[in-house]
Amino acid sequence: MPRxxxxxxxxxxxxKYLRGTxxxxxxxxxxxxLNAIRDAGLKPSDIDxxxxxxxxxxxxxxxxxxGIKDLRFSATTPMGGASAVASIQCALAVIQAGxxxxxxxxxxxxxxxxxxxxxxxxxxPQFKVIGEFEMPLGAIAPAQLYAPMARRHMELYGTTSRxxxxxxxxxxxxxxxxxxxxMKNPITxxxxxSSRMISDPLRLLDCSLESDGGAAVVISAxxxxxxxxxxxxxxxxxxxxxxxxPSAITQRPDLTTxxxxxxxxxxxxxxxxxxxxxxxxxxxxxxTYIVMCQLEDLGFCKKGEGGAFVQDGALxxxxxxxxxxxxxxxxxxxxxxxxxxxxLARQLRGEAxxxxxxxxxxxxxxxxxxxxxxxxxxxxx
Amino acid sequence: xxxxxxxxxxxxxxxxxxxxDGLNEGRxxxxxxxxxxxxxxxxxxxxxxxxxxxxDWVDAAGTGTVHSWTITHxxxxxxxxxxxxxxxxxxxxxxxxxxxxxxxxxxxxxxxxGLPVVVAFDRVKDDLTLPVFEAG
Numbered sequence: 001m002p003r004x005x006x007x008x009x010x011x012x013x014x015x016k017y018l019r020g021t022x023x024x025x026x027x028x029x030x031x032x033x034l035n036a037i038r039d040a041g042l043k044p045s046d047i048d049x050x051x052x053x054x055x056x057x058x059x060x061x062x063x064x065x066x067g068i069k070d071l072r073f074s075a076t077t078p079m080g081g082a083s084a085v086a087s088i089q090c091a092l093a094v095i096q097a098g099x100x101x102x103x104x105x106x107x108x109x110x111x112x113x114x115x116x117x118x119x120x121x122x123x124x125p126q127f128k129v130i131g132e133f134e135m136p137l138g139a140i141a142p143a144q145l146y147a148p149m150a151r152r153h154m155e156l157y158g159t160t161s162r163x164x165x166x167x168x169x170x171x172x173x174x175x176x177x178x179x180x181x182x183m184k185n186p187i188t189x190x191x192x193x194s195s196r197m198i199s200d201p202l203r204l205l206d207c208s209l210e211s212d213g214g215a216a217v218v219i220s221a222x223x224x225x226x227x228x229x230x231x232x233x234x235x236x237x238x239x240x241x242x243x244x245x246p247s248a249i250t251q252r253p254d255l256t257t258x259x260x261x262x263x264x265x266x267x268x269x270x271x272x273x274x275x276x277x278x279x280x281x282x283x284x285x286x287x288t289y290i291v292m293c294q295l296e297d298l299g300f301c302k303k304g305e306g307g308a309f310v311q312d313g314a315l316x317x318x319x320x321x322x323x324x325x326x327x328x329x330x331x332x333x334x335x336x337x338x339x340x341x342x343x344l345a346r347q348l349r350g351e352a353x354x355x356x357x358x359x360x361x362x363x364x365x366x367x368x369x370x371x372x373x374x375x376x377x378x379x380x381x
Numbered sequence: 382x383x384x385x386x387x388x389x390x391x392x393x394x395x396x397x398x399x400x401x402d403g404l405n406e407g408r409x410x411x412x413x414x415x416x417x418x419x420x421x422x423x424x425x426x427x428x429x430x431x432x433x434x435x436x437d438w439v440d441a442a443g444t445g446t447v448h449s450w451t452i453t454h455x456x457x458x459x460x461x462x463x464x465x466x467x468x469x470x471x472x473x474x475x476x477x478x479x480x481x482x483x484x485x486x487x488x489x490x491x492x493x494x495g496l497p498v499v500v501a502f503d504r505v506k507d508d509l510t511l512p513v514f515e516a517g
Contacts, residue, residue, distance in 0.1 A: 118457035122389070132391045133423045134481050137511060139469050140389065140457040147451035148471045155449070155494045197466075200452035248423060250471050250479050255449060 004270060006096045007103075008225035008232035008381055011040025011218035012342040017182050017333035019112045021212040029057045029108025030065050032214030040218045041229030042102060047218070049073035049100035051087040053107035053336055055124075062104070073100050078126065079240065080368020081284050082259070084217075084337040086240040088376050091219040101221045107338040108214035116210060117141055126369045129247040142286065143207055145249055145370060147199040150289035152255040154201060157304035161201055163311055164288040165192035167323075168205045168330060170315045171285060175327025177354040182211060183331040206288040208329035215338035217345070225381065232381035233345045236361075237270030239263040243371035252371070256304075258290075260365060260373030261297035267363075268299070271377040275300055278377070279359040280347045281321055282340035284367040285328040294365055295321075298375070322356045337366045341376075348380045386506040387460035397424040399438050404510040407502050409441040411476055422478035444517055445472040447496040448479060452489055470514050472498055485513040 013035025015028050029052070037044050044066035050059055051074070059074035073094050077086040084105060091103035111117070118141045121127045130145065139145060153159050169189055175181035187205065195204040225232035241263030245252040268274070275298075283298075285291045292306035300321060301309040315323035326332050326343035333339060344364045346352040352359075359380075366374040393401045400423075403410030413420045414428035415435035427434050449471045456462040468484035484492075485501060497517035504510045 129423055129425075131389075132393070132397060135389045136391050136509075137469065137481055137483055138388070138453065138458075138461050138464065138467055139481055140461075143455075144451055144453055144457065144469065147453075148449035148469070151451060152449040152494075197452075197454040199455065200466075202451075250481050251422060255471075 004236055005222055005234045007092045007219050008222055008234045009217055009341070009345045009378065010220040010225045010228045010230065010232055011036040011038070011042065012345045013037070013039055013216045014180060014339065014342055015214045017180055017211055017213040017335070019182050019209070019211060021110060021113050023110070023212070025108040025110045025114065026057050026061060027108070028212065028214030029106050029216070030061070032108060032216040033062070033104055033106045036106070036216035036218050037104070039230060040220065042218065045069065047102050047104045049091065049094055049103035051075050051077065051090055051103060051105050053083055053338065054078050056108055057106065073103070079366070079372040079374065080126065081286055081336050082240065082366035082368040082372040082374040084341055085238070085364055085366035085374035085376050088219060088235060088341070089238045089240055089374070092235060092238060095219070095221045101224050103219045104216060105219065105338065106214065106216035107336055109336070110212045111210040111334055112212045126247065133248070134250065143202050144199045146287055146290065147202050149249060149255045149293070150201050153289070153293065156256065157307065159292070159307035161193065161203070162189055163307035164206055164292065165189040166310050167285070167288040167291050167315065168192050170313060171324050171328045171330045173316065174325050174354050175331030178327055178332060179353060181327045181332040182209060183327070202287060202289065208286045209331070209334045211333035211335065213333055213335060215335040215342050217338065217341050231349050233348045233378050234381045236273065236377045236379055237267040238374070238376040239266045239270070240372070240374040243373070246369070246371055249370050256293060258293055258297050258367060258371050258373050260294050260367065260375060263373050263375045264298045267375045267377055273361060273377060277361050278321065278363055280325060280344070280356045280362040281323050282325070282344045282362070282364040283323050284337045284340060284365050285324055285330050286367065288330070290367055291323065294367060294373070297373070298365070317354055317356060325352060325354045325356060340364050344378060348378060389458060390509055396426055400424050403438070404502060404512060405508065409443055409500050409512060410438045411441050411478065413437045413439045420476045420478055422480060442475050443500045445474045445498050445500070445514070447492065447494060447498060448473045449494070450492050468492070470498065472514060480512065482512040482514050485515050487514070487516050
């Protein structure tokens with residue numbers, strides 16, 4: 001378990017987010033990384049550890065392009081959309097072990113212009129069980145694999161599609177306030193309700209985007225972070241959590257509980273804060289339902305009460321818990337949650353496009369690969 | 382039976398082959414730990430209760446009840462376009478495990494948690510039979 005506040009986010013960077021490109025994923029990843037490194041006031045050759053998002057650039061790419069003379073650590077955290085936040089734990093562990101001073105987390109993808117999700121997941125080792133036993137039945141894409149979790153929640157607790165719509169509507173509004181978001185036209189609950197059904201109960205506007213672009217974060221040892229260009233954002237607590245039956249949702253004892261439920265109590269304890277202390281939350285939003293379920297698993301409300309919790313603009317900038325203030329994967333861009341970490345750092349620095357007033361403490365979650373979770377709680381340094 | 386089958390097909394391993402062979406014979410077979418007797422699904426090398434790698438296969442009763450479902454309206458694979466919309470059921474089996482399969486002849490308006498179903502067998506190509514669920 002990483003010691004509290006052993007490291008801090010010192011730099012964040014993004015490319016322009018797009019739907020359509022002829023560029024490579026690698027070029028996006030390097031551009032975003034360079035932006036994050038410069039944001040920290042560092043040089044690319046200062047990076048001594050890399051944790052790239054899986055299926056993208058590898059250590060060799062950073063050594064070659066950045067001219068790093070002595071890269072001391074490289075790893076990936078293969079947890080799908082939970083990877084980016086889980087990488088924070090990995091980065092802190094190697095910082096705490098004295099191996100690295102400045103670790104780069106980065107992602108570049110051509111999710112819109114390259115292979116789409118239905119094709120991509122077939123090639124991922126985490127999906128090999130599903131590949132043999134569920135894909136031949138026609139259950140291929142995440143929307144189809146996750147829809148039975150949402151349906152079960154609805155049947156057990158009376159959760160409605162209109163409640164899920166609230167998440168889509170609020171997130172889109174936040175995207176409309178960004179310079180760098182791909183879907184900025186505001187939507188209504190009725191727009192959500194009339195959007196086409198993808199895999200019942202998930203409609204088109206319950207689903208995240210496919211995007212082209214890159215995002216990156218530099219995590220530095222706390223003793224180095226103070227002397228860099230920007231106010232450090234200290235990591236108070238971080239953990240990853242794996243669900244029961246991680247490779248087949250079908251076999252999971254409780255379809256409505258995610259791996260995040262195992263990580264959340266540890267991270268709140270590590271950070272020494274309560275839910276009331278959280279000023280802003282960037283919650284992985286591959287689907288609206290997954291946001292609602294995570295709010296329950298984080299402990300903001302009881303299991304089954306997520307639908308009521310998200311109603312009436314509760315997740316808006318002036319709501320009880322501002323969520324996905326950048327527009328998330330639903331409306332800004334699908335950067336596998338790296339953009340959520342970028343946004344949390346900006347919120348806590350006070351430089352976000354849609355700023356939550358006086359945000360001092362916030363959290364960011366990751367979710368992926370059918371239920372893996374990760375959570376970090378951070379504060380303004 | 383289609384002359385050309387273009388949907389995704391499984392690639393069985395020595396550990397999972399008996400499941401697929403069973404379906405081809407019109408039997409729903411489940412893996413069972415030969416030491417502690419725990420039934421598991423999907424097939425895999427080790428029992429998570431006693432860590433034994435000795436396995437048996439048992440014939441399932443072929444009955445079950447609906448645990449959850451989804452109705453897919455978008456073809457995530459081009460060969461599935463002609464099947465839309467289709468119902469995918471997650472079903473509790475009395476053996477203590479769950480399985481997925483498409484529903485056959487079940488109206489979407491009848492779906493509810495606890496709905497009884499029975500397994501049937503859909504020979505989709507020479508060497509591949511998929512399970513389906515019908516009203517029980």
